[in-house]
Amino acid sequence: MTVSGVPTARPVRAAADFAARTDPGAPPDRIRSVLAQVVQAGWCHPHDLHAELRTSRLLARPAVRAAAAELLAGVRSVAEARVRDTLGTTDLPTPLWNARLHTADGVFLASPDAYWPDEGAALEVDSAECHYTRDTWQATLRRRLRLESHGVLVVSATPSMLRDSPTEVLAALRTVLALGASRPTPPTVLARGHQQLALFPDKG
Numbered sequence: 001m002t003v004s005g006v007p008t009a010r011p012v013r014a015a016a017d018f019a020a021r022t023d024p025g026a027p028p029d030r031i032r033s034v035l036a037q038v039v040q041a042g043w044c045h046p047h048d049l050h051a052e053l054r055t056s057r058l059l060a061r062p063a064v065r066a067a068a069a070e071l072l073a074g075v076r077s078v079a080e081a082r083v084r085d086t087l088g089t090t091d092l093p094t095p096l097w098n099a100r101l102h103t104a105d106g107v108f109l110a111s112p113d114a115y116w117p118d119e120g121a122a123l124e125v126d127s128a129e130c131h132y133t134r135d136t137w138q139a140t141l142r143r144r145l146r147l148e149s150h151g152v153l154v155v156s157a158t159p160s161m162l163r164d165s166p167t168e169v170l171a172a173l174r175t176v177l178a179l180g181a182s183r184p185t186p187p188t189v190l191a192r193g194h195q196q197l198a199l200f201p202d203k204g
Contacts, residue, residue: 011043016052019064028063032078035067039076046071074098079125079159080113086166092173093118099191101147109150109189110143119180120187121153123173125162151187153180 001008009017015038019031039046050059050068059065070081074097087095095114102108112122126140144154153176157169180187 011038011041012049012052014038015044015049016056016058019053019058019061020056024061024063026063028066029078029081031063032067032070032081035064035071036075036077036081039071077113077125079162082159082162083114083123083125086162086170087114090170092170092177095123096191101152101189101191103150104188104190109146112147112152112154115152115191116177116180117191119153119177120151120183120189121155121173121176121180122147123169124154124156126156126158147189150189151183151185152189 001010015035018034022031035049038044039049046068050072053059053064053068059068067081070084073084075081075084076098080097084097093116095116097114098111099115099117100108100111101115113125114123115121124140124144144156147154155169155172155176157172162169
């Protein structure tokens with residue numbers, strides 16, 4: 001289509017074209033990053049992107065298929081995808097990705113990167129780049145306070161921690177999940193618009 005005289009492709013088509021032109025031997029994070037950005041920015045729905053990739057016969061490529069499956073599961077960044085990879089090698093329960101958490105009367109609280117509804121526990125992956133200013137850092141702390149004030153147990157980590165010391169992050173998650181499961185009073189939050197999804201759905 002033409003926009004202001006410039007030939008332009010819809011974001012979902014541009015993402016598929018990028019995937020088609022990327023060397024299959026390139027690092028998987030290259031595909032992950034671009035496809036996640038298109039969805040995270042709100043330019044297309046993950047189901048529409050998956051349909052475009054299927055129509056373009058790109059899901060036969062392992063890196064593209066894996067990135068598309070991550071987006072359908074709710075993952076919205078490379079850092080979250082790496083968390084998903086790490087959790088997939090453990091016996092930890094499957095979380096909800098980017099679930100929107102609300103109070104019982106419908107007030108929105110936050111959307112943590114990963115949330116375990118049965119245990120009332122969350123994982124937040126906070127990069128320095130996204131919290132460089134004082135305002136954004138304080139916003140992050142306020143989000144955590146809102147979650148904790150409603151009984152959600154929060155583990156925070158940076159992408160580098162997940163990359164360089166995943167064992168420590170997993171140990172913290174195990175402890176928090178165990179504490180959450182043993183609490184007599186569950187957290188007073190509701191996860192809306194998500195369902196529990198397998199870490200690695202069928203490749204078809």
